[in-house]
Amino acid sequence: MLKFATWNVNSVKARLPIVTGWLESVRPDVLLLQELKCETGAFPSESFETLGYAGAVVGQKAYNGVALLVRRGLSACDVLTALPGCSEDAQARYVEATVAGVRVASLYLPNGNPVESEKYPYKLRWMDRLRAHVAGLLAAEVPLVLGGDFNIIPEPEDVYAPAEWEGDALFRPESRRSYRALVNLGLTDAFRALHPGEPRAWTFWDYQAGRWPRDQGLRIDHFLLAPQTADRLVSCRVDRTPRGLEKASDHTPVVMELARDRGY
DNA sequence: ATGGTTGTTCCACAA
Numbered sequence: 001m002l003k004f005a006t007w008n009v010n011s012v013k014a015r016l017p018i019v020t021g022w023l024e025s026v027r028p029d030v031l032l033l034q035e036l037k038c039e040t041g042a043f044p045s046e047s048f049e050t051l052g053y054a055g056a057v058v059g060q061k062a063y064n065g066v067a068l069l070v071r072r073g074l075s076a077c078d079v080l081t082a083l084p085g086c087s088e089d090a091q092a093r094y095v096e097a098t099v100a101g102v103r104v105a106s107l108y109l110p111n112g113n114p115v116e117s118e119k120y121p122y123k124l125r126w127m128d129r130l131r132a133h134v135a136g137l138l139a140a141e142v143p144l145v146l147g148g149d150f151n152i153i154p155e156p157e158d159v160y161a162p163a164e165w166e167g168d169a170l171f172r173p174e175s176r177r178s179y180r181a182l183v184n185l186g187l188t189d190a191f192r193a194l195h196p197g198e199p200r201a202w203t204f205w206d207y208q209a210g211r212w213p214r215d216q217g218l219r220i221d222h223f224l225l226a227p228q229t230a231d232r233l234v235s236c237r238v239d240r241t242p243r244g245l246e247k248a249s250d251h252t253p254v255v256m257e258l259a260r261d262r263g264y
Numbered sequence: 265a266t267g268g269t270t271g272t273t274c275c276a277c278a279a
Contacts, residue, residue, distance in 0.1 A: 010279085011271055035279090037272065062272050063279095111279060119278095151279095206279085207269035250270075250279080 001234065002100055002258045006032040006147035006221055008108070008251035013038055015249055020047055022242050026255060029071045030099055032106035032147045036065025043067065056081070060092040066106045068095045083129045102229060103137060107148035112169030120169050127178040131185065137226070138186050144226035146187070149251065151220055152179040154189065157199065158219035170220060188230035190223040190256050201238055204251045212243060223256045232258040
């Protein structure tokens with residue numbers, strides 16, 4: 001079995017004891033992190049190496065930042081540190097590598113709020129570039145796992161109060177349409193494939209307004225799988241325990257397992 | 265309708 005986890009940690013330095021403690025107990029083979037909020041050279045590699053994890057880090061000062069770490073015994077090869085066609089992109093939001101024969105990406109899709117600002121068209125352009133890149137990988141029949149903070153609420157069942165989120169960059173029709181176009185290239189939402197209709201499968205709860213104690217969250221962290229990896233999907237769950245800890249991130253990890261071979 | 269929080273940074277901004 002190959003175990004993957006994705007987690008927007010909202011500052012890897014501020015979250016270090018929570019992240020390493022969780023890593024020790026869950027021991028995924030591949031760990032995808034987002035919102036490192038530190039420069040590449042300031043990533044606390046030693047803390048992860050002590051636990052047997054190393055890999056690729058793409059950071060920047062103060063904002064964004066993504067990592068793809070693999071357990072000792074595996075390696076991350078042919079690393080890509082940005083989406084192709086990203087001359088405009090100084091933001092650290094994408095890292096992709098090959099692990100155990102699987103092409104894996106850790107992505108932090110732009111939030112896009114406020115929608116009247118230039119941030120929203122930037123989000124949509126970023127999604128266009130992601131879709132173009134993924135189309136190429138799918139055409140080559142690459143076994144692909146896209147994991148990360150997509151900043152997209154796919155369906156009304158993925159938000160505690162859909163009506164209140166209609167105009168938000170995470171849920172407005174253009175955002176969802178673009179996300180559907182990505183999925184419709186031939187990707188499978190790992191969580192929904194195994195848990196259709198399961199309510200309150202949130203991966204994010206805002207720090208403000210008591211969203212966590214009221215369990216008012218969003219499902220915006222996803223694993224999307226190409227057919228070659230979807231055929232091997234065994235499990236996918238949200239681990240909400242880290243969200244309840246002191247000094248928690250506002251996101252919680254999603255954990256997914258793939259069989260080593262096809263199950264049919 | 266408002267207010268509510270956290271992290272990094274420089275006196276705000278992003279989420």
